[in-house]
Amino acid sequence: MTVPSARSLGMLLLLTPHVATLAVEKIVISGLFKDKAIVEIDGQRRMLQKDIPSPEGVILRQANSKFAVLEIDGKQKQYRLGSHIGANYAVASDARIVTIAPNAKNDYHVSGSINGFQVRFVVDTGATLVTLNKNVARRIGIPYRLEGQKRPFNTASGVDDFYVVTLKQVKVGEISLNNVQAAVSHNEFPQLVLLGNSFLSRVNMQRRGAIMRLSD
Numbered sequence: 010m011t012v013p014s015a016r017s018l019g020m021l022l023l024l025t026p027h028v029a030t031l032a033v034e035k036i037v038i039s040g041l042f043k044d045k046a047i048v049e050i051d052g053q054r055r056m057l058q059k060d061i062p063s064p065e066g067v068i069l070r071q072a073n074s075k076f077a078v079l080e081i082d083g084k085q086k087q088y089r090l091g092s093h094i095g096a097n098y099a100v101a102s103d104a105r106i107v108t109i110a111p112n113a114k115n116d117y118h119v120s121g122s123i124n125g126f127q128v129r130f131v132v133d134t135g136a137t138l139v140t141l142n143k144n145v146a147r148r149i150g151i152p153y154r155l156e157g158q159k160r161p162f163n164t165a166s167g168v169d170d171f172y173v174v175t176l177k178q179v180k181v182g183e184i185s186l187n188n189v190q191a192a193v194s195h196n197e198f199p200q201l202v203l204l205g206n207s208f209l210s211r212v213n214m215q216r217r218g219a220i221m222r223l224s225d
Contacts, residue, residue, distance in 0.1 A: 041075065087215070107184055133203040137207065139176065140205055141192075173192055
C-alpha cells in the first residue's frame, strides 16, 4: 500500500504556457488510471494524458485509480470517478465548504472529529488512509488490535505495522463522511491525525493560491 506520509502536502504547479479553454458545458470522468483519465467533454470521449491539453483545452495534472486533478482555464480541482463537472467549477449552493489556510510551515491544519471525538487533523494528500496513533485511537475507543487488520506500511523510518480499521464517522467542519478507512499505528506516530485520501478522495478539494477549500 502507499506510504502514509507525515508531510507530503500540496500539488506541484507546473510551469506550462496557459492554454485557452473553449466553451465547455459538461465533463464526465469515466475512467481513471496512473497519469491518465478517460473523460467525456460535451459528449466527446477523450483519453487525457498528464500535462497534455485536450482539443478543448482541458489539462490532466494528476491521476490515479481514485481521483484526477483537472485544470480548466487555469483553475485546478480534484475529482473522483463518475464526477460530473461544470466548466465554471461552481460549487452547488447547498454544498458544505471548509476553507483552510496554511500555517507558517505551509501545513494545513484543521479541527474535526472522529466518531464524535474532537481531533486535530493535518491535511496529507500523500497518505492513502486517515492515519492516527495508538493514543488517539484509545481515547476515541477504537479496538484496533481486536478489529483491525494488521498490514505493513513503508514510512520515512522504514517498514512499520499499522492496523487498518473502518471509522464510523469522520467530520471536518460541516463535512461528515461515514465508514472511512483508517490506519492506526502501534506507537505515537503521527502526532496529529493525518487527513488522508480515504477522506479526501470522497470530497472536492481545490487550491486557490495558498488557500485550500474542501466541499462535498
